[in-house]
Amino acid sequence: xxxxxxxxxxxxxxxxxxxxxxxxxxxxxxxxxxxxxxxxxxxxxxxxxxxxxxxxxxxxxxxxxxxxxxxxxxxxxxxxxxxxxxxxxxxxxxxxxxxxxxxxxxxxxxxxxxxxxxxxxxxxxxxxxxxxxxxxxxxxxxxxxxxxxxxxxxxxxxxxxxxxxxxxxxxxxxxxxxxxxxxxxxxxxxxxxxxxxxxxxxxxxxxxxxxxxxxxxxxxxxxxxxxxxxxxxxxxxxxxxxxxxxxxxxxxxxxxxxxxxxxxxxxxxxxxxxxxxxx
Numbered sequence: 001x002x003x004x005x006x007x008x009x010x011x012x013x014x015x016x017x018x019x020x021x022x023x024x025x026x027x028x029x030x031x032x033x034x035x036x037x038x039x040x041x042x043x044x045x046x047x048x049x050x051x052x053x054x055x056x057x058x059x060x061x062x063x064x065x066x067x068x069x070x071x072x073x074x075x076x077x078x079x080x081x082x083x084x085x086x087x088x089x090x091x092x093x094x095x096x097x098x099x100x101x102x103x104x105x106x107x108x109x110x111x112x113x114x115x116x117x118x119x120x121x122x123x124x125x126x127x128x129x130x131x132x133x134x135x136x137x138x139x140x141x142x143x144x145x146x147x148x149x150x151x152x153x154x155x156x157x158x159x160x161x162x163x164x165x166x167x168x169x170x171x172x173x174x175x176x177x178x179x180x181x182x183x184x185x186x187x188x189x190x191x192x193x194x195x196x197x198x199x200x201x202x203x204x205x206x207x208x209x210x211x212x213x214x215x216x217x218x219x220x221x222x223x224x225x226x227x228x229x230x231x232x233x234x235x236x237x238x239x240x241x242x243x244x245x246x247x248x249x250x251x252x253x254x255x256x257x258x259x260x261x262x263x264x265x266x267x268x269x270x271x272x273x274x275x276x277x278x279x
Contacts, residue, residue: 001172002118002140003031008107008133009079011039015122017147019083021274022120025142027090029176031118035083036110037076039100104132111139120144123269134265134277140169142244143268143275150179150274151242157185157205158229160250160263165278167209169246171218173276181220182243183209188229188250230267237273244274 007022009015026033076098087094095114099106110116119133120142134141155170157163167183174181185202206222213220225232229250237245247264268275 001169002029004034004114004116005029005031005118005120006034006036006107006110006114006116007083007120008103008110009035009037009076010103011037011075014079015144018120018122018144019086020147021142021144023083023087023090023092025118025120026087026092030091032093032095033087034095034097034110034114034116035080036097036099036107037079038103038106039076039098041100041102104136107133108136108138111137118142134268138279140279141277143277145272145274146242148242150177150244152244153177153179153181153246154237154243155181155183155246156229156233156248157183157202158248158250159187159201160229161248163205163248166246166248167212169276169278170220171213171216173244173246174218174220175216181218183220183222184225184232185222186225186227186229186232189226190228230263230270233267234270237271244276245271246276246278248278 002025005022005026007015007018022033025031080096084094097110097114099110107119111119116139118140119137121133121144123134123143123145153170153173155166157166170181170183173179183206185206187199187202202224209220233245237243247268250264264277268277
């Protein structure tokens with residue numbers, strides 16, 4: 001399922017926790033790992049803003065190019081070497097890419113060019129503008145927030161979702177990582193139109209999942225919850241929880257034209273736990 005992993009490396013910060021998790025997952029899944037160092041255009045924009053009026057446009061362009069060349073050559077080399085040293089003995093096939101541009105756009109290009117099916121990254125609440133990738137990515141994103149050894153897998157099923165991707169990923173991870181699995185069915189009454197129908201669907205779903213799990217020799221615990229899914233997740237997965245929380249597609253309708261508000265992403269921004277957002 002996740003045989004080609006992408007680890008984005010921004011020129012503005014080093015994702016220490018994501019690096020650790022990406023190496024661990026790539027090793028256990030026997031996946032190829034692509035390191036993509038991205039020299040962000042925002043650095044160049046800052047230089048231009050500070051220097052505007054003091055030098056000519058030509059000088060600005062030369063200065064920006066010099067800064068980029070020095071930064072890319074030195075920083076990317078150091079980072080790549082550090083990660084490769086950490087990967088020694090793990091048998092991980094590593095590919096290295098260097099790009100310059102806007103973070104989200106460069107990541108999406110890399111996904112397309114290299115057949116990536118999982119991104120492992122960190123979420124920095126002080127850099128929300130950079131995380132357009134959460135909305136734009138066509139593949140699953142693992143948001144690493146703890147850097148600690150995982151103890152369990154939590155799959156979130158809900159009446160807001162088709163509930164197809166989450167069970168697949170949950171069973172896959174449970175097998176690959178040899179971790180206990182807990183599935184929750186959250187009946188989100190804030191969006192539900194017919195609770196009785198939702199509970200009926202839920203009972204059929206769990207029956208189907210039990211049968212699948214038995215064939216795969218997987219055991220899982222199961223709980224049902226009623227209430228707002230955002231509040232449930234915030235209350236139950238906090239303080240650097242040592243579980244990976246799997247969220248599928250669930251959206252909340254909005255009345256504004258041409259707007260798709262992905263509730264899953266908004267919830268993920270508020271969690272301290274590790275989150276796997278499926279697409």
